[in-house]
Amino acid sequence: MNLQINHHTIEQTHSLKLAGEVDAYTAPKLKEVLVPLTEKEGQEIIIDLSGIEYMDSTGLGIFVGALKSTKANNSSMKLRGMTERVRRIFEITGLTEVMDIENEVKGEAK
Amino acid sequence: MTGKDAIIDRYQDLITTYIKGKSETALYKGQQFSRKLIEQQISPEDVISLHIQVMHDLFPDMDEDMRDSFDFLLEVMIGYGFAYREHQSLRDKQQQLESEIEVAASMQQTLLLSDVPEVDCLDIGVISVPAKKMNGDYFNFVKDGNALSVAVADIIGKGIPAALCMSMIKYAMDSLPQQQQKPHLLLENLNHVVEQNVHPNMFITMLHGLYNPDNHTFSYAGAGHEPGFIYRASEDRFEDMIAKGIVLGVSRTATYQPYEKAIEIGDMIILLSDGVTECRTSKGFIERDEIVALIRKHMDRPAQELVQSVFEELEKLQEFELRDDFTLIVLKRVV
Structure with a gap:
């Protein structure tokens, strides 16, 4: 399974729409796109995860790294459109407490 | 010629x-x-x-x-x-590198080896199997007077960096002995150590617990770790061992909530790594219910045979190819 990343930028706002899986194999691809955005000052990054069927802990690690980096650079990152399975791992790991996550949950991707 | x-x-x-x-x-x-x-x-x-x-x-x-x-x-x-x-x-x-990795892997095994202690009232079973050469799961038992401290952790990020990070955790835990008594304080302190020392993409999930054989309570705290289960013999029911808290290494000021459960004769405390619930088969994911069903199927056997059998069945379901490290620990109160 692969990861598709759709990326649109309007001024300081970057919208990423992800589809597929974020795991140890695809995480480097996400990192390559996401990390440079977080390293600039005053950016707003919005990530739509509604197309993600599976995320493992390595994938989660990319978001943790991105969160730290946005904070260090006065930027922001918002996650939206999580499926239940993905939301569950953000909840178990307590990351829902520190990340900006839009509160609408999509049904399980089957 | x-x-x-x-x-x-x-x-x-x-x-x-x-x-x-x-x-x-x-x-x-x-x-x-x-x-x-x-x-x-x-x-x-x-x-x-x-x-x-x-x-x-x-x-x-x-x-x-x-x-x-x-x-x-x-x-x-x-x-x-x-x-x-x-x-x-x-x-x-x-x-040459491959053989060095072999050496490092076996050194890791030796360094991190935790003996399963003998506790009169508990039957203990442990299995921890790496998906690759280096194990990203970590477990640790420490017997502190009468009490038994148990930790299970998953280091996110794989391979050698994770293994090195694990050694750090082990030595940090060894140097905080007085906090072994209070799982939520131990996690708070470990969080400081991890937050200052790991790569931004890395973090650690951990569940730490303390079994007190004097009053048969299990006090525990969790840092973003896959919840375990408690089996209640009197009701013949498995309950989720919820432990809310953020993973180690993300938020400097994190605090952790203490939990405590009374453990009766026949009850079981089940700790696991997310390799257990993130098992993928050709039919999809293995749900927590299915893990419970497997444990139930084998729970009349001694704890070590129980964890071994559950692992073997899950391995078979995954066609003998582990995608993630696998750790399962069972503490069964026998008297």
């Missing part, structure tokens, strides 16, 4: 056969011969020089221009010879 002479003779035989018969078999033999040349580390330009020598012997009247063209070819091939030798030395280096 030296090795080199033997090779020249063999090459001469093969090429003569081919020139005479132009058969597929002779060509195929040539292909096989090249494997033998590679084995003996004969470089491309050596093969050309071999060819020149043999052609001189076979066709003494060869056209002068043709002869010169071979010498030219020899020069052209020298670059390939360098590339070939570089490849050889890289291959040697790779083998």
Whole structure:
């Protein structure tokens, strides 16, 4: 399974729409796109995860790294459109407490 | 006859056969011969020089221009010879690295080995199996007077960095002995250590608990770890062992909530890593219910056989290919 990343930028706002899986194999691809955005000052990054069927802990690690980096650079990152399975791992790991996550949950991707 | 002479003779035989018969078999033999040349580390330009020598012997009247063209070819091939030798030395280096990783992996096993202690009232079973050479899961038992401290952790990020990070965790835990008594404080302190020392993409999930055999309570706290289960013998029911808290290494000011459960005779405390619930089969994910069903199926057996059997069944469901490290710990109160 692969990861598709759709990326649109309007001024300081970057919208990423992800589809597929974020795991140890695809995480480097996400990192390559996401990390440079977080390293600039005053950016707003919005990530739509509604197309993600599976995320493992390595994938989660990319978001943790991105969160730290946005904070260090006065930027922001918002996650939206999580499926239940993905939301569950953000909840178990307590990351829902520190990340900006839009509160609408999509049904399980089957 | 030296090795080199033997090779020249063999090459001469093969090429003569081919020139005479132009058969597929002779060509195929040539292909096989090249494997033998590679084995003996004969470089491309050596093969050309071999060819020149043999052609001189076979066709003494060869056209002068043709002869010169071979010498030219020899020069052209020298670059390939360098590339070939570089490849050889890289291959040697790779083998060396692999054997170093083997050594590191076995050192990790030795360093992090935690003996399963004997506690009168508990039957303890543990299994921890890495998906690759280095295990990213970690468990640790410490017997502190009467009490038993148990920790299970999953280091996110794989391979060698995770393994190094795990050693850090082990030594940090060993240096905080008074906090072993209070799982939520232990996690708070570990969080400081981890937050200051790991790569931004890395974090650790951990569940730490303390079994007190004097009053049979299990106090615990969790840092973003996959919830375990408590089996209630009196109700014949598994309950989720919820422990809210953020993973170690993300938020400097994190605090953790203490939990405490009374454990009756026949109850079981089940701790696991997310490798257990993130098992993927051809039919999809293994749900927590299915794990419970497997534990239920084997729960009448001694704890060590129980964890072993659950692992074997899950391994079979995944067609014997672990995608993630797997750790399962069962503490069963027997008296």
